[in-house]
Amino acid sequence: GAGVSQSPSNKVTEKGKDVELRCDPISGHTALYWYRQSLGQGLEFLIYFQGNSAPDKSGLPSDRFSAERTGGSVSTLTIQRTQQEDSAVYLCASSPGLAGGPLNTGELFFGEGSRLTVL
């Protein structure tokens, strides 16, 4: 596709429910990043993938959060048993290669985000 695509754009759920957020990166981009942005705050690093592998999961807030990537393309971020503090915009970004690698200046191309509201 032309850009990074995220779905759903908006999701309202009840506390305790599970949610899945999807990210479809720019075709050919091997690196994929997930961030969380609460209202008026900066971007909180969650996880990144190189291909289907996630070398660094240190940013995932708790074991309720998990992410996977298949076929080196689409990624899914799953939040189980959602809590009100999970409410935020979840941003996905892709890049041609890992930041700092030979293919990449480090520029991240962001999707429009998935706004999650937990009631």
Place this chain on the structure above:
Amino acid sequence: QKEVEQNSGPLSVPEGAIASLNCTYSDRGSQSFFWYRQYSGKSPELIMFIYSNGDKEDGRFTAQLNKASQYVSLLIRDSQPSDSATYLCAVLYSSASKIIFGSGTRLSIRP
């Protein structure tokens, strides 16, 4: 200590003046530094990156890097109302390929 620190602002600058945005980082081994602009309700977009000590200029924007002081700054000359946005400093973590963002500085250009 946060990995990347910025003054949250808001920073108010008159139109036509120079806006100066600052960022400090904790990882001494970091080599790559980025400035992203984020308009309200939109996603961040890259405006500058810098790897070497000193200044890097691109149009009205100048990024400055001082690795010894672990300090990065962004200067915007001839500020325009369209420059009103949140500016996010980002740092490539030296021991991994993750990019860590600061909390952002909200800039407001007043006519």
